[in-house]
Amino acid sequence: MLSVKNIKFQYDAQNSFYIPDISLKAGEQLLILGRSGSGKTTILNILGGLLKPNAGEVKLGNTMINELSGAKLDKFRGKHIGIVFQKPHILAPLTVEENLRLANFFVGAKGERNLELLKELGIYEKRKSKVTTLSEGEAQRVSIARALANHPQLILADEPTASLDDENASIVVKLLQEQAQKFNAALIIVTHDQRVKDHISNHIIMGGLS
Numbered sequence: 313m314l315s316v317k318n319i320k321f322q323y324d325a326q327n328s329f330y331i332p333d334i335s336l337k338a339g340e341q342l343l344i345l346g347r348s349g350s351g352k353t354t355i356l357n358i359l360g361g362l363l364k365p366n367a368g369e370v371k372l373g374n375t376m377i378n379e380l381s382g383a384k385l386d387k388f389r390g391k392h393i394g395i396v397f398q399k400p401h402i403l404a405p406l407t408v409e410e411n412l413r414l415a416n417f418f419v420g421a422k423g424e425r426n427l428e429l430l431k432e433l434g435i436y437e438k439r440k441s442k443v444t445t446l447s448e449g450e451a452q453r454v455s456i457a458r459a460l461a462n463h464p465q466l467i468l469a470d471e472p473t474a475s476l477d478d479e480n481a482s483i484v485v486k487l488l489q490e491q492a493q494k495f496n497a498a499l500i501i502v503t504h505d506q507r508v509k510d511h512i513s514n515h516i517i518m519g520g521l522s
């Protein structure tokens with residue numbers, strides 16, 4: 313379902329990353345571990361089509377993501393890839409519900425599952441609240457809900473547990489796993505947080521610059 317092969321990437325002439333090949337089937341999970349600066353966000357951005365590799369392929373289903381660009385890439389990503397960013401990218405002036413509807417709108421989806429999703433993530437009661445009034449943990453769950461609003465085939469999460477205590481880290485990883493399993497989506501978590509290994513044993517380690 314997801315196949316990543318022979319990726320080469322560099323921000324500048326001195327720094328090129330070694331990016332391991334990845335192959336994941338629908339419903340499978342992968343943890344990408346690495347210390348700070350090892351290239352975890354970089355690989356996540358390549359998998360999500362936010363950065364173009366210099367060489368190699370990222371294929372999701374039958375689509376070569378690295379060959380798409382512009383509006384086609386945005387639409388494909390919006391429909392098939394849910395990204396939970398390290399810092400929540402949710403729109404502060406909007407309510408929780410409006411943030412999800414906006415994600416639906418970009419790809420012409422109806423968002424039939426939005427309310428159910430908010431219930432499952434424990435933020436249904438906050439659906440009419442502006443994002444600015446939420447706690448950090450609630451805002452993070454909104455950003456997870458928004459990433460899942462269009463039933464993506466691939467869920468990518470960047471350091472979702474970094475600032476959480478053990479109990480909440482475990483809750484957030486389980487939420488991501490449950491949602492991925494519900495829709496048979498592939499789940500990739502990139503993190504330096506070794507605690508996540510307790511939940512996802514399938515892991516690779518980023519080695520940094522090569």
Ligand SMILES: Nc1ncnc2c1ncn2[C@@H]1O[C@H](COP(=O)(O)OP(=O)(O)OP(=O)(O)O)[C@@H](O)[C@H]1O
Binds near residue numbers: 352
């Ligand atoms: N736009 C950029 N231009 C040049 N170098 C960059 C750029 N973005 C990141 N880098 C460099 O690439 C390396 C990897 O960055 P990246 O953000 O992928 O690491 P990371 O493993 O996610 O780190 P952290 O855990 O601290 O978030 C770092 O040395 C960083 O300085």
